[in-house]
Amino acid sequence: MTPTAPAPTAPHLIDGKQTAEDIKVEIAAAVAQLTATGQRAPHLAAILVGHDGGSETYVRNKVLACERVGYDSTLLRFEDDITEADLLAQVAALNEDPAIDGFIVQLPLPKHIDAEKVIEAVRPDKDVDGFHPMNLGRMVAGLPALLPATPSGIVELMARQGIKTSGQHCVVIGRSNIVGTPVSILLAKNLDTANCTVTLCHSRTKNLREICRQADIIVAAIGRPEFVTGDMVKPGAVVIDVGTTRVTDANKKSGFTLKGDVNFAEVAPLASRITPVPGGVGPMTIAMLLLNTLRAATGAVYPKK
Numbered sequence: 001m002t003p004t005a006p007a008p009t010a011p012h013l014i015d016g017k018q019t020a021e022d023i024k025v026e027i028a029a030a031v032a033q034l035t036a037t038g039q040r041a042p043h044l045a046a047i048l049v050g051h052d053g054g055s056e057t058y059v060r061n062k063v064l065a066c067e068r069v070g071y072d073s074t075l076l077r078f079e080d081d082i083t084e085a086d087l088l089a090q091v092a093a094l095n096e097d098p099a100i101d102g103f104i105v106q107l108p109l110p111k112h113i114d115a116e117k118v119i120e121a122v123r124p125d126k127d128v129d130g131f132h133p134m135n136l137g138r139m140v141a142g143l144p145a146l147l148p149a150t151p152s153g154i155v156e157l158m159a160r161q162g163i164k165t166s167g168q169h170c171v172v173i174g175r176s177n178i179v180g181t182p183v184s185i186l187l188a189k190n191l192d193t194a195n196c197t198v199t200l201c202h203s204r205t206k207n208l209r210e211i212c213r214q215a216d217i218i219v220a221a222i223g224r225p226e227f228v229t230g231d232m233v234k235p236g237a238v239v240i241d242v243g244t245t246r247v248t249d250a251n252k253k254s255g256f257t258l259k260g261d262v263n264f265a266e267v268a269p270l271a272s273r274i275t276p277v278p279g280g281v282g283p284m285t286i287a288m289l290l291l292n293t294l295r296a297a298t299g300a301v302y303p304k305k
């Protein structure tokens with residue numbers, strides 16, 4: 001009989017926070033090199049519309065991260081009654097501003113604004129979110145592109161944590177344009193950091209539990225707290241939790257707890273490796289946004305205009 005390794009008794013956490021710190025140290029060194037040769041520091045701008053608590057936190061974290069690595073940053077804030085035309089004019093101004101290397105428009109946007117239209121208005125060489133169809137198309141085709149931050153952050157996190165992906169069956173839950181769809185494409189690519197066999201699941205998927213049980217790697221990007229339960233996870237699987245939902249919690253000073261899409265208490269004892277929330281995918285998203293900004297500033301993907 002072949003001896004089988006005992007199931008781990010303690011969760012083997014995937015430290016996204018530390019990995020993101022490592023990347024930020026590398027970026028800071030690159031910035032120091034740029035400025036030492038007389039070039040200006042990269043400059044990231046963010047547009048924030050309205051007062052959504054989560055969006056405020058993420059944008060604040062992005063601005064703080066810029067300072068940490070030595071970038072310049074600009075935050076443009078607008079009330080949620082800004083018209084679509086005015087927002088598009090702001091995008092056009094950032095497109096044309098030679099002092100701005102890259103910018104993002106924080107999502108979600110108010111309902112009266114067509115988010116697709118705004119995303120398409122961002123000049124692809126400044127689209128550090130990697131949401132523009134030009135960048136998504138180039139990514140699909142395997143051409144150099146500004147890659148979406150959360151998907152590339154997941155791939156980078158697994159690579160740096162020594163998680164084997166090649167030949168592994170990865171089940172992605174969620175097919176949004178910003179997470180589920182692009183991460184499924186990246187993980188299926190013929191790259192040393194990918195080469196997964198990918199199954200993409202969504203709200204119409206039949207037998208989701210059975211499909212998840214066949215996964216060597218689960219990527220949960222649903223936006224429903226604790227959706228992935230223990231009965232959906234094969235013992236020894238790697239579990240990547242993208243979800244970040246604020247759940248009301250009277251015991252917390254802030255009034256809420258950040259919940260992932262994975263029932264951590266049930267799944268952590270089963271998983272060989274698992275990302276915590278917070279401290280997993282979220283910090284990687286920010287690190288990859290900074291990396292995209294460096295690539296935009298240095299003309300690594302598109303020639304500087």
Ligand SMILES: NC(=O)C1=CN([C@@H]2O[C@H](COP(=O)(O)OP(=O)(O)OC[C@H]3O[C@@H](n4cnc5c(N)ncnc54)[C@H](OP(=O)(O)O)[C@@H]3O)[C@@H](O)[C@H]2O)C=CC1
Binds near residue numbers: 176180244245
């Ligand atoms: N950590 C980070 O850096 C980031 C975290 N997030 C978080 O990730 C989560 C997902 O975000 P996002 O992709 O934008 O979410 P969306 O709401 O855009 O997409 C959710 C996806 O989940 C699917 N889904 C919903 N219910 C079910 C179900 N019962 N069974 C199977 N699939 C289901 C939907 O299916 P269908 O298409 O059929 O509707 C959809 O494809 C959120 O919590 C968000 O806050 C997002 C971005 C970055």
Ligand SMILES: Nc1nc(=O)c2c([nH]1)NC[C@@H]1CN(c3ccc(C(=O)N[C@@H](CCC(=O)O)C(=O)O)cc3)C=[N+]21
Binds near residue numbers: 283
């Ligand atoms: N144009 C655009 N680009 C985005 O990249 C984008 C967006 N819109 N809209 C919302 C989602 C969500 N998102 C997160 C980024 C960082 C954390 C993050 O750093 N989370 C910390 C905790 C932060 C906290 O304390 O709330 C963590 O998980 O450890 C989470 C979520 C980016 N998004």
Ligand SMILES: [Mg+2]
């Ligand atoms: Mg969302």
